[in-house]
Structures are given as structure tokens and as C-alpha cells.
Amino acid sequence: MLKNLEIPSMITEKKLKDLYKEMWTIRYFDEKVDQFFAKGMIHGTTHLCVGQEASASGSIAVIGGKDKIVSTHRGHGHCISKEGDINKMMAELFGRETGYCKGKGGSMHIADVEKGNLGANGIVGGGIPLAVGAALTSKMKNENYVVLCFFGDGATNEGSFHESLNLAAIWNLPVIFICENNQYGMSGSVKEMTKIEHIATRSEGYGIPGKIVDGLDMFEIMNTVHEAVEHARGGNGPTLIEMKTYRWKGHSKSDAKKYRTREEENEWRAKDGIKRFKDALIDAEVLTEEEAKQLQEEAKTSIEEAVEFAANSPEPSIERLEEDVFA
Amino acid sequence: MTTREITYLEAVREAMSQEMRENEDVFILGEDIGVYGGAFGVTRGMIEEFGPERVRNTPISEAAIAGAAVGSALTGMRPILELQFSDFITIAMDQIVNQAAKTRYMFGGKGKVPMVLRTPAGSGTGAAAQHSQSLEAWMAHIPGLKVVQPSTAYDAKGLLKAAMDDDNPVIFYEHKLLYKTSSNVPEESYKIELGKADIKREGTDVTIVATAIMVHKALEAAEVLEKDGISAEVIDPRTIVPLDKETIIESVKKTGKLIVVHEAVKRGGIGGEIVGVIAESEAFDYLDAPIIRLGGKEVPIPYNPNLEKAAIPQVPDIIAAVKKTVRK
Ligand SMILES: Cc1ncc(C[n+]2csc(CCOP(=O)(O)OP(=O)(O)O)c2C)c(N)n1
Numbered sequence: 190m191l192k193n194l195e196i197p198s199m200i201t202e203k204k205l206k207d208l209y210k211e212m213w214t215i216r217y218f219d220e221k222v223d224q225f226f227a228k229g230m231i232h233g234t235t236h237l238c239v240g241q242e243a244s245a246s247g248s249i250a251v252i253g254g255k256d257k258i259v260s261t262h263r264g265h266g267h268c269i270s271k272e273g274d275i276n277k278m279m280a281e282l283f284g285r286e287t288g289y290c291k292g293k294g295g296s297m298h299i300a301d302v303e304k305g306n307l308g309a310n311g312i313v314g315g316g317i318p319l320a321v322g323a324a325l326t327s328k329m330k331n332e333n334y335v336v337l338c339f340f341g342d343g344a345t346n347e348g349s350f351h352e353s354l355n356l357a358a359i360w361n362l363p364v365i366f367i368c369e370n371n372q373y374g375m376s377g378s379v380k381e382m383t384k385i386e387h388i389a390t391r392s393e394g395y396g397i398p399g400k401i402v403d404g405l406d407m408f409e410i411m412n413t414v415h416e417a418v419e420h421a422r423g424g425n426g427p428t429l430i431e432m433k434t435y436r437w438k439g440h441s442k443s444d445a446k447k448y449r450t451r452e453e454e455n456e457w458r459a460k461d462g463i464k465r466f467k468d469a470l471i472d473a474e475v476l477t478e479e480e481a482k483q484l485q486e487e488a489k490t491s492i493e494e495a496v497e498f499a500a501n502s503p504e505p506s507i508e509r510l511e512e513d514v515f516a
Numbered sequence: 517m518t519t520r521e522i523t524y525l526e527a528v529r530e531a532m533s534q535e536m537r538e539n540e541d542v543f544i545l546g547e548d549i550g551v552y553g554g555a556f557g558v559t560r561g562m563i564e565e566f567g568p569e570r571v572r573n574t575p576i577s578e579a580a581i582a583g584a585a586v587g588s589a590l591t592g593m594r595p596i597l598e599l600q601f602s603d604f605i606t607i608a609m610d611q612i613v614n615q616a617a618k619t620r621y622m623f624g625g626k627g628k629v630p631m632v633l634r635t636p637a638g639s640g641t642g643a644a645a646q647h648s649q650s651l652e653a654w655m656a657h658i659p660g661l662k663v664v665q666p667s668t669a670y671d672a673k674g675l676l677k678a679a680m681d682d683d684n685p686v687i688f689y690e691h692k693l694l695y696k697t698s699s700n701v702p703e704e705s706y707k708i709e710l711g712k713a714d715i716k717r718e719g720t721d722v723t724i725v726a727t728a729i730m731v732h733k734a735l736e737a738a739e740v741l742e743k744d745g746i747s748a749e750v751i752d753p754r755t756i757v758p759l760d761k762e763t764i765i766e767s768v769k770k771t772g773k774l775i776v777v778h779e780a781v782k783r784g785g786i787g788g789e790i791v792g793v794i795a796e797s798e799a800f801d802y803l804d805a806p807i808i809r810l811g812g813k814e815v816p817i818p819y820n821p822n823l824e825k826a827a828i829p830q831v832p833d834i835i836a837a838v839k840k841t842v843r844k
């Protein structure tokens with residue numbers, strides 16, 4: 190235990206500081222992307238995870254380099270947490286040759302297969318069965334890695350979610366299903382679109398553990414995911430973890446947010462996961478105000494550098510169009 | 517008839533709203549079609565007018581909502597399903613292909629499935645590989661489905677009325693880049709029969725059969741070609757099932773040359789079917805040059821805007837194809 194903080198043993202003091210900076214990196218990255226879209230500087234669409242940094246950072250903090258993740262359309266945070274390269278991410282959003290997908294994928298398809306990020310996904314619920322398959326490989330080849338499978342609340346109304354939980358359950362696969370419940374799909378609220386109070390209770394139908402965590406509390410997230418990871422590594426199969434969180438921005442780029450109230454937004458903003466993490470770290474004397482400021486500043490600078498890198502990168506040539514269709 | 521200029525998007529909305537005022541059995545279901553107004557804003561204002569019973573905002577469950585449309589159609593309702601992006605039909609496929617399309621035939625002519633599946637298709641918005649496809653040829657291959665692709669606001673309104681009146685499942689493709697285009701549209705409800713092509717421009721030297729957004733690119737090409745002394749006829753089939761073979765055959769008999777252009781991937785695209793129709797018809801004897809098909813490259817739609825444009829036919833490609841054909 191580190192200075193009265195109850196956290197998994199692999200989380201060192203240095204790691205806590207890194208996580209704090211990482212959360213700011215995610216926030217600054219998406220705020221920058223938001224500005225670019227608002228100015229019409231980026232083509233296409235994007236889904237921002239501002240406000241949801243903790244569920245990405247806290248979950249991925251407790252897995253190792255060999256472990257894998259499956260991300261979603263709201264995937265910039267997951268990618269950054271899984272040691273993603275923000276230069277390549279920004280370059281991808283700019284549609285450049287140096288981007289993660291050589292400019293062919295854009296925000297919704299950023300993947301870093303070498304680092305174990307099996308990709309964002311444009312299809313809601315599309316990644317969930319893939320995570321089951323990746324966990325199957327781990328089991329069949331004795332690779333002993335686990336898979337963190339991220340998806341939203343809305344995705345749990347897709348058949349793919351239900352079929353995947355059942356399959357992973359009966360085969361005891363090492364996959365942790367992480368529902369980032371940010372209260373809404375594009376506009377449909379969890380209250381309107383389900384008849385249950387907690388999505389985690391859907392685990393009961395598949396005979397696997399279900400956990401509900403405060404998705405803005407880094408410590409609760411790390412501990413719960415860690416426990417599920419240990420459970421999975423021990424050959425005991427999957428867990429469904431629901432993280433209650435909130436997206437601060439509109440669904441994609443911006444929207445009129447007619448489906449929710451400004452009061453509700455303010456209530457959630459007040460629960461800011463980054464601020465809470467900082468306060469806890471200062472309380473535990475892991476960080477000083479001064480250091481916190483410095484880490485935040487470093488995160489901001491790294492984004493400026495990523496923009497610079499992206500802006501100076503070449504566009505893919507037309508000859509690239511027909512490459513990469515087949516292996 | 518009083519007409520005024522409205523957008524393609526408004527024409528679609530107006531057709532639905534007029535029909536819903538007339539017929540209690542018509543309702544719409546889909547994701548985010550309530551206060552959000554749909555991903556592209558087509559249903560904006562409709563929940564306010566018709567209420568949540570008839571403008572049903574659904575969970576993200578394409579298989580279930582497609583099936584609910586089929587089942588309600590089979591039992592007396594006339595649903596309009598808005599599928600947020602046409603790519604997501606993959607998730608609804610069983611209900612559309614194995615159920616909706618086949619029910620009546622399998623039941624020996626009993627029951628009917630009067631539903632319209634409206635869905636935005638096509639590239640050009642930077643939404644990349646999973647949100648930009650043109651899969652209409654898949655649907656056209658299935659006996660029991662009708663497939664509509666309006667290219668103008670006027671056509672959209674009249675064809676949607678016909679689709680809603682039809683007692684069969686109709687897949688109605690709206691092209692995203694056409695939503696903001698406008699044309700003169702009558703205020704009152706009217707119908708454009710499914711299976712009637714429209715000659716969008718008359719010409720004598722070459723026939724260009726184009727679908728959806730390619731109609732506009734073909735018309736642009738025809739303008740340029742006119743300056744070079746080439747008179748191109750542009751035919752918009754408007755519905756690919758049923759296909760108005762006669763209009764195309766007659767045009768080819770007149771011009772002796774044929775270019776077919778669509779955005780969907782050329783391989784396996786509907787262009788092959790149209791060319792096949794000509795090859796099997798009396799128009800074959802009138803051909804003076806090999807037919808040219810233009811279609812999307814055999815690649816998923818890429819994100820980068822330059823690559824995205826290069827993945828599908830553009831005006832210069834149509835001009836070049838015509839010149840090659842006419843020179844023969
Ligand atoms: C199969 C499918 N249906 C619909 C969409 C359109 N869409 C994209 S994101 C989204 C909302 C997803 O909600 P949720 O799973 O809660 O994730 P969040 O956006 O809240 O992170 C919708 C409806 C899609 N991309 N794929």
C-alpha cells in the first residue's frame with residue numbers, strides 16, 4: 190500500500206504521476222480535436238471522451254504490455270492509455286501518411302496492433318465479439334494475456350453484446366467487458382433505452398460476475414479491474430464492469446444536446462475525475478500542487494507537438510489508394 | 517400544383533409527414549429520430565408533431581428494430597424504418613433478407629410486408645470505411661425487395677410516396693451528399709411510380725445511365741461534352757428494382773453507345789446488370805462501341821479526402837469514358 194492509498198501493488202508512485210499526466214494528455218488531445226472540428230479544419234467525424242478519461246486510464250493502468258484492448262468510436266483515450274503515440278493519432282485525424290492508419294481510417298479506426306490496441310470501431314457493438322476472439326487466442330495458444338473490451342451503454346442493446354457475454358462465459362475466456370456508461374447513446378438515455386437500473390446486472394443472465402464502479406474514481410476503477418483481471422488470468426472467465434461516467438461534449442463533434450439539461454451537465458462536470466485524482470494524490474503526498482501543474486503543462490505541450498507533427502506530415506499519395514486491401 | 521424549392525432532406529420529411537397525417541397505420545422507428553431529429557436531421561420536428569408513439573426512438577438494436585418493422589408490417593401496420601447509416605444493414609440482414617423479402621412467397625402468397633427501410637448511403641463525408649458504403653446491389657440481388665435511389669428532391673418525395681403505398685418491403689437509399697441539394701417540389705402529395713426511369717437530359721450520341729449522386733456528375737459531364745459537340749443522354753433509373761429496361765434499351769438503340777456509372781464498387785455492382793440487360797436485348801445490335809462501366813474502386817472507402825474522391829468516379833472520368841466510346 191502506497192501512503193494509505195489502496196491500490197493494486199503494481200501501481201508505483203511514478204505510475205500514479207504518469208497516470209495524472211496521461212489523463213491531461215487525453216483531455217487536451219480531445220479538446221484540441223474539438224477546436225479543429227469546430228473550425229472545419231478536420232474532415233469527417235469524431236467522438237470525444239472529455240470527462241471520461243478515468244475509465245480509460247484507470248482500467249488500462251492495471252494491465253501489461255502483452256495484454257490487449259478493444260476500443261470504440263470514442264477511442265482516443267483508450268489509445269493514449271495503451272501507450273499510443275499522440276503524433277500518429279493526430280496525424281491520422283489530419284488524414285496524413287504518418288498517421289496510425291496511413292490516413293485511411295480517421296478517428297473511428299485508430300488501431301495500434303503492436304501495442305495490443307485492436308482498434309477503435311465505427312460499428313456500435315462491433316468490437317465486442319472481436320474481444321472474445323482475441324481472448325480465445327490467448328487461451329488456445331496459452332499466451333496468458335487478458336483482453337479489456339470497452340463499449341458504451343448503448344452498445345449493450347445490440348445482440349453482439351449478449352451473444353459475446355454468453356460465449357465468453359461458457360468458454361471461460363480471459364476477457365473483461367467494460368461498459369463505459371456515459372448515460373447516453375447518441376441521444377437515447379439509458380433510462381429510456383433500458384428497463385434496468387444498472388447495466389452490470391446483465392451479467393447475471395450469463396452467469397458471470399458484474400460490478401458497478403464510479404467511473405470517475407481512479408482508485409475504484411484500478412482496484413475493480415485489477416480484481417477482474419486476476420480472476421480472468423486464473424482461468425475463471427469474464428467479468429462485466431459498468432463504469433458510471435459522463436461525456437462532457439456532444440455525441441460527435443458537437444450537437445445541440447437537446448436530449449439532456451445544462452443542470453445535469455454541470456452536476457457531472459463538478460465530479461471531474463481528473464480533479465479528484467489530483468486531490469487524492471496531493472492528499473497522499475504523491476504529488477505537490479507545483480508538480481501537478483508541471484505535469485499538466487507537459488501534457489499540453491505534448492499536444493502542441495503532435496499538432497506540429499501532423500501539420501508537417503505529407504498527405505498519402507493517390508497510389509496508396511489500392512494498397513492494403515489484402516494481406 | 518403549387519411548387520417551391522425545397523431540399524431533398526425536406527422532401528423526404530414532407531413525404532413522410534403528409535402520409536402520417538393521412539394514414540394512422542404509418543409510423544416511423546429508428547435510432548435518435550426523436551428530439552435529436554435523426555443523424556442527418558431528416559425527422560427533425562416530427563416527434564413534436566406526431567408524438568413518441570408514432571415517431572419511435574429506438575435503442576441501438578438494428579436486428580430487433582428491423583424485425584419489429586417486418587413483424588408489424590405483417591400484421592397491419594405500415595412502418596418506415598430509418599436505419600441510421602446504410603452500412604448498418606449488415607446487422608439487420610437476417611430480418612430484411614431472410615424474413616421481409618421471403619415471407620409472402622414462402623407462405624404461398626399469404627401475408628404482406630408493406631414497409632420502407634430508408635437509409636443514407638454513399639461516401640464524401642469523411643466518415644470512412646464503415647459509414648460510406650453503397651451496398652444497393654446486395655439488396656437488388658434479393659427477390660422480394662424493391663430498391664429505390666432518388667437523385668433529386670422532386671424524385672425523393674414522389675418515390676417515397678410510392679414506396680409507402682407499396683405493399684412490399686422497399687429499400688429506399690438516400691444519398692448523404694444530396695440531402696442539401698434542392699429542386700422544385702409540389703406542395704401536395706404525389707407519386708412517382710416505381711420502375712419508371714427518368715431521362716434527365718436528352719441526347720443523341722451516347723447514353724449515360726447513372727444512379728443517385730452520379731446522375732449529377734453525369735449531367736455535369738454532359739454540359740462539358742456539349743461544348744465539344746458531343747450530345748449525351750443521361751438516364752436515371754431511379755429504381756433499380758424494378759428496373760425500367762425499356763427506357764434504357766430505347767436510348768441505346770438511338771445512341772449506339774453506353775456508359776454506366778455508379779458510386780458502388782464496380783465489381784458486382786448494378787452496372788453489370790444493366791450492361792447484361794443491353795447485351796441480351798435487341799439494343800445489342802445497335803452498339804457501335806464497347807460499353808464502359810464506371811464504378812467505385814475495389815477498396816473500402818478511405819478517410820483522407822483526396823483518396824476518398826479517387827475511390828469513386830468523378831466528372832472527368834465520365835468525360836474520358838464518353839470520349840473513348842464516341843471516338844470508336
Ligand atoms: C451498429 C451501429 N448503430 C448505430 C451507430 C451510430 N452510432 C454511433 S455511436 C452511437 C451511440 C453509441 O452509444 P454508446 O454505445 O453508449 O457509446 P457512446 O457514444 O456513448 O460512447 C450510435 C447510435 C453505429 N455507429 N453503429
Ligand SMILES: [Mg+2]
Pocket residue numbers: 341342343369370371372373374
Ligand atoms: Mg453512451
